[in-house]
Amino acid sequence: MHAWPASEIPALPGQGRDLRIHDTATGALVTLDPGPVARIYVCGITPYDATHMGHAATYNAFDLVQRVWLDTQRQVHYVQNVTDIDDPLLERAQRDGLDWSALAEKETALFREDMTALRMLPPRHYIGAVEAIPGIVPLVERLRDAGAAYELEGDVYFSVESDPNFGKVSGLDATAMRLLSAERGGDPDRPGKKNPLDPMLWMAAREGEPSWDGASLGRGRPGWHIECVAIALDHLGMGFDVQGGGSDLVFPHHEMGASHAQALTGEFPMAKAYVHAGMVALDGEKMSKSKGNLVFVSKLRHDGVDPAAIRLALLAHHYRADWEWTDQVLQDAVDRLGRWRAAVSRPDGPPAEALVEEMRQALAADLDSPAALAAIDRWAALQDERGGTDEGAPGVVSRAVDALLGVAL
Known part of the structure; x- marks a missing residue:
């Protein structure tokens, strides 16, 4: 499976700062020092309703992670999956009378178009669950043969008790886990399971x-969590720098994936930091496919909204915050984009070196994009009020906004 084309990242003077980011597993800020190549895995879409604003907010957050790393002169090894076989996809295809694979292909193509329009940096490896099956089957067999998995009426379940570190990603108690498991694709009430939480x-x-073909497992298809584990271990190995996704993936998806990987390798942890983006609401409720209260990037683009304004609407909120999409949020972003473009269109302006460092400092501090936007607002206001004499300043600002925030002015 192929990703989407990368937009060029302008070079900036100086060098960025190491990223300090919130780790869900510890509940604390951690400073990431990845070495020359930073490794990140971000869970991708299940392609039957793409790309809504919740998707866009999540991938914007991890695009910022990459941009901060690239600004420190590191390379980034970014991997993302596509869950192109799963119950929700099959249910939607059946509801709409479509072939499931054609639906997945269509929605994945639309997702690529939206990511390109929003100038999201593409993953180095973009892997579908179906194409990963040959690598998934041996992992399930290994877990079964090691006693970390068991069969139940032909299905194979992972035993959460086989991982002594199970629970350390989410920090939830068993009652909370059971409730979330039932809500998010698990089957805690199935008779015969060793533990209700076993996925x-x-x-x-x-x-x-x-x-x-599942070899000794028989014909079937993979579970949700093992899909990401197989892809991540194949392309990144254990102990990669960031496991990312929306906050609704903390449990069960990231918890279970970590335990699968840890049981397979005997190593801990799977990722150095578990980073999660907040949820986006509409009319007081979280945007979700099940509720159908979705705002789509493609619909906004079709209506003539500049993708740069969509991206600024996302950047106006801290990535970990839960927030609500409104017409005013979009209008504020459109207005801000207009002010910035007017400010950088002049031949000279106020000095920009301090602004670039302020942007770098804000983004290195847990991706504080609202603080970075506020700094640019102040520079643009100063430009509007009295201009400046630095001929290179508008160009520096334009390049910094592009390189660090992914917004083309």
Whole structure:
């Protein structure tokens, strides 16, 4: 599976700062020092309703992570998956009378278009669950053969008790985990499971549903969590720098994935930091596919909204915050974009070196994009009030906004 084209990142004077970011597992800010190559895995879409504003907010957050790292002169090894086989996708295809694979292909293509328009940096490896199946099957067999998994009526489940570090990503108690498991694709009430929280690794073939050769597992398809584990271990290995996604993935997805990987390798942790973006609401409720209260990037683009304004609307909120999409949020972003473009269109302006450092400082401090935007607002206001004499300043500001925030002025 191919990703989308990368936009060019302008070179800036000086060098960025190391990223200090909130780690869900410890509940604290951690300073990441990845070495010359930073490794990040971000969970991708299930392609049946793409790309809504919640998606966009999540991928914007991890695009900022990459840009901060690149500004420190590091390389970034970024991996993202596509869950192109799963129950929600099959249910939507059946509801709409579509072939599931055609639906997945169509929505993935639309997602690529939206990511390109929003100037999100593409992953080095963009891997679908279906193409990862040959690598998933041996991992499930290894877990089963090691006693960390068991069969139940042809399905294979992971035993959470096989990982002594299970629970350290979310920090939740068993009651909270069970409730979330039931809400988010688990089956805690299925009879015969060793532990209600045990997640499925391999689902035996069901009549009328797609299935693949699972070698000694029999025909079937992979569970949700093992998909990401197989892709991450294959392309990044254990102990990579950031595992990212929306806050709704903390449990069960990231908790279970960490335990799968730790049971497979005997190493801990799977990732040095677990980083999660907040949820975006509409009309008082979290945007979700099940509720259908979605604002789509493609619809906004079709209506003539500049993608740079969409991105500024996202950047106006701290990545970890839960916030609500409104017409005013978008209008504020459109107005801000206009002010910035007017400010950098002049031949000279106030000095920009201090602004670039202020942007770097804000983004290195847990991706504080609102603080970075406020700094640019102040420079633009000063430019509007009295201008300046530095001929290179508007160009420096324009390049910094592009390189660090992904917004083309």
